[in-house]
Amino acid sequence: MENQLTSELASKTSPLVPREVPQLPLVDPQQAARARRRNTIVSGVLLLLASVAGGLFFSLGRVEKVAEWKTHEVTRGEMVVSVIEHGVLESAENTRIVCRVRGENTVTWAIKSGEEVKAGDELVRLDTLVIEETIYEKTKYAHWSKAGSMVLGNMMRKASLAIPEYEQGRFQVEVMKKQEMIAQRKSDLQTGRNFENHAKEMLARGYESEWNVVQYGTEIKSLESALELEKTELDVLENYQRREKLAELKGEYDKWSAKHYAEVERSGANDSRRDRAIEELGFCVVKAPRDGLVIYPSMTKWKDEPDLQVGKSVHKDQVLLLMPDLAKMQVKIGIHESIVDRVKNGLPVTVKLMDRTLEAKVSSVALVASPAGWWRGNSVKYDTVVELTGINGLKPGMTAEVEVEIARLPAVLRVPASALLETVSGYSCWVETGDGPRRRRVELGDRNDLFVVAKSGLQEGDEVILNPLAFLEDAQLEAMKLFERKEEQQRQQKEAERATAEAR
Structure with missing residues (x-):
């Protein structure tokens, strides 16, 4: 701009000089100084506006980013360690009504499941031809x-x-x-x-x-x-x-x-x-041996209809119906192999039904695991029975949420499980501070479905960021390191297996 002003001044002072001939510019020293001061002021204003705009943009962006994640305050208090499983009510003692006719026989009539019967009432008729x-x-x-x-x-x-x-x-x-x-x-x-x-x-x-x-x-x-x-x-x-x-x-x-x-x-x-x-x-005419409720046998996990059905065949010794003892009910759940050693007879249990909540205790834990199948996700579980005796209004087939209390820990530091992330060096969480999120390595103790005991690495009152993997780049980098490390371990294991196979 200064060159432009000098050129304009020169053109006014020497109008008779031809444009093709180069001449030295004639500049007024005071006017040039005023122009320089004006340019400096304009440049400074522009830089100030740019810095203010950048700061506002950064601040607004940070506020928006902070607003996306949620935090939870680390507190100290009692924590109940429990396992929650779902099961179905059944009778602890069932009168089994079995088919006593040899071979395959077609069902021509069957009573509906859930009917109340008297001793001697007909329950099932089989084809007699x-x-x-x-x-x-x-x-x-x-x-x-x-x-x-x-x-x-x-x-x-x-x-x-x-x-x-x-x-x-x-x-x-x-x-x-x-x-x-x-x-x-x-x-x-x-x-x-x-x-x-x-x-x-x-x-x-x-x-x-x-x-x-x-x-x-x-x-x-x-x-x-x-x-x-x-x-x-x-x-x-x-x-x-x-x-x-x-x-x-x-x-x-x-x-x-x-x-x-x-x-x-x-x-x-x-x-x-x-x-x-x-x-x-x-x-061929099956009759009730006593008074009571008649139900179909429990359906297997992979079938959508009971075995007893009109037009279908039944074989000898097949269980056709059950007459449960409603005074002796129980619920059977599967406890995962990772925690079955902590589940003992007599532990307190809370059974939640649709219309009530019952308090009971663990009655028995199986010594042998139930067969794993695709309907269980191929996980190994042990059958655990909770008896509910002498309670009126219970019927077989009711769904139940069973919470087994494994331990009750007083005055422990609790951190949400969703705030923790497994890394190469162990478990970590990110605490919100005035300077932004800061990573903390945490030594963990016992846990339940929601919280984990923090033995070290955190203090009461810390605000931990929930689900840090979704918001923090640092957490994503740590997760990537762990992923790469596991991939490398798998690769080395495959190479070792291949070398062993070739050696044979």
């Missing part, structure tokens, strides 16, 4: 088997009589016949010998020919051979044929006896099947 056909078939088979067993029994008795009939009858007759034949052979032999002796005497006197004597000798040898044959046959009959025939007869008896007893067993089995089918026909 298959059982009735079974009764007819088994009755027919039972009669057939009985008739067959009677016929085979007669054959067995006949075979049993054949043994003494042969041993004391036919065998003795055959022996006597053989003995008679032997006696006859002996008599014939003696007669032949007498004729031979007489013929020899007659030959000596000259009254008989020598040929006749030889013929008598031949006949005697033939009679001797016949006698020996009869004796041998008698010996075979007494010592071999007798035993062979007795063995044959006894085998025949054993055969018919086995068939008879097998048919008797078959007949008994068919009778038993028929009688069991008749008994199961009565089981």
Whole structure:
């Protein structure tokens, strides 16, 4: 601007000088000084306005940023350490009504869950067509088997009589016949010998020919051979044929006896099947064993309908209905494995229902964890039972919020759990000060769902920023460091596993 004013002054003082010819400017010293002072003042004003505007912008931006986060005052007082789980009321003692019919059977009618019944009232009806056909078939088979067993029994008795009939009858007759034949052979032999002796005497006197004597000798040898044959046959009959025939007869008896007893067993089995089918026909109508409330069994976590339903099939020993004892109710919850060691029998419990709050105590804690499943997020939990005995108005299926008081800590410094952030060096929080947020490393103690005990790092009255990760760049940087560190650890673990696998 100063150059512009000098140029204008020169053009006024020397109007006759041509513009193409360069000339030295002619400047008034006082006017130039006033121009410099004016320029300095203007520049200073502009700088002042810029600084004020920047300060206001920064201040407004800071106020807006501070207004975004919330703080909580760290206080000292009593803190209850508890675990809250949700469960469903159930009876501690249930009368189970099970299906007593074998196989798969279709439900034709079922009582509604939650009905009050009297002893002897019908609860479930099952289809009886298959059982009735079974009764007819088994009755027919039972009669057939009985008739067959009677016929085979007669054959067995006949075979049993054949043994003494042969041993004391036919065998003795055959022996006597053989003995008679032997006696006859002996008599014939003696007669032949007498004729031979007489013929020899007659030959000596000259009254008989020598040929006749030889013929008598031949006949005697033939009679001797016949006698020996009869004796041998008698010996075979007494010592071999007798035993062979007795063995044959006894085998025949054993055969018919086995068939008879097998048919008797078959007949008994068919009778038993028929009688069991008749008994199961009565089981197709399920009746209430006592007065009380009837409910369906608890539905499994992954199904949206009960097992008992008209048109569906049920099997033997399946639990159809439950009759709970309303005077002995309980609620079963799952305690996570990380804190189950702190839950003991007798700890105070607060049970919140829809219309009331009950005070109770832990009754039992399972020693074995419940099977983990996808419906539990694959977390390991232990069943914990809280008994609610002698309380009127409780019904199975009511939802309950159960708070188990693990510990009660007096006069401890409490910091909200949402104000804490895990970092590489441990847990930290950010305290609001006059100079802005300041990070504090905190040593933690026990905790509940809302607060954590601060052993060190904080003082009573400190204002801690809630959810610092969403507002503070420092917190975000610390979280990123922890994330990178965990990624590096995972990478190293994978490399170690890969090296181990390659070494094998």
